[in-house]
Amino acid sequence: MHPYEMYQLLVARAEDRLVKIRPGSLYHAVVRLADRGLLAEVGRDREGNRPERTTYSLTEAGRTALVDWVETRLSVPTNEYPEFPVAVAQMHNLPEGEVVQVLDRRLVALRAELDFHGELIAAHTAIELHEPYWLDTRYQHAMLAAQIHWIEQLLDDLRSGRLVWQDPQHQVDHAETGRHDISDIAHEGASA
Missing domain, CATH: 1.10.10.10 (Winged helix-like DNA-binding domain superfamily/Winged helix DNA-binding domain)
Incomplete structure (x- = not known):
């Protein structure tokens, strides 16, 4: 070839x-x-x-x-360093309304991608393509569905008030209040 x-x-x-x-x-x-x-x-x-x-x-x-x-x-599981979790870790720097707005936009894009993968699965099934050749499509479909579910829950928590959001201008600097202790725990878990 x-x-x-x-x-x-x-x-x-x-x-x-x-x-x-x-x-x-x-x-x-x-x-x-x-x-x-x-x-x-x-x-x-x-x-x-x-x-x-x-x-x-x-x-x-x-x-x-x-x-x-x-x-x-x-x-062997490896951290592939996707950008979305980094953005999630930093979204406290945005006002709540903006977080809701950008996550709503992400949901639209993710649902379109989920639909596309659903169509691929249907097409592969219709032509009876041997399933091991398209397991990646099933995996991506499942990962998209999981991310959509997580974002929907987060948005529901924000909209209902279950998750209290602080205005970024009024946040306390957590660097001195224990956040570093969490990273110590994370590093210990990674080396275990």
Whole structure:
């Protein structure tokens, strides 16, 4: 398979929603993998006036590296440092009304994304695509649903008054009132 064909396949499978993919970067990544012996050049061809295309296949070393990578990512939890939890940790810096407004906007976007993944699941099911090929879609659907549920609960707590919000201008600096004790606990838990 040549790099542009790989790119087209990734887009057709909607895997460009998992990783940012650009044809040029993919081409350079393929060359680096070939240089490391993880891919092997199996042929070159040219159609008309188009540039020559190099076709690659996975080597045995490449297959081993792939299996090792997948097994590690599936078995070892890692913090991927997504931006949303950082924003949640800092949203106390916004007035309550603004928090509600921006989270409402996020919900609209998340629900659209959830609908898209629901449509993908329905399409995969309709064509009887072997389920292991689209488990990532089910996972993303579940994660989106969980985030939507969490935000809906938070908004309900804010709107009902169960969660009391302080105006950012009247907040106490918690750096001296024990917040650092929480980080000590978090670091102890991470090293256990």
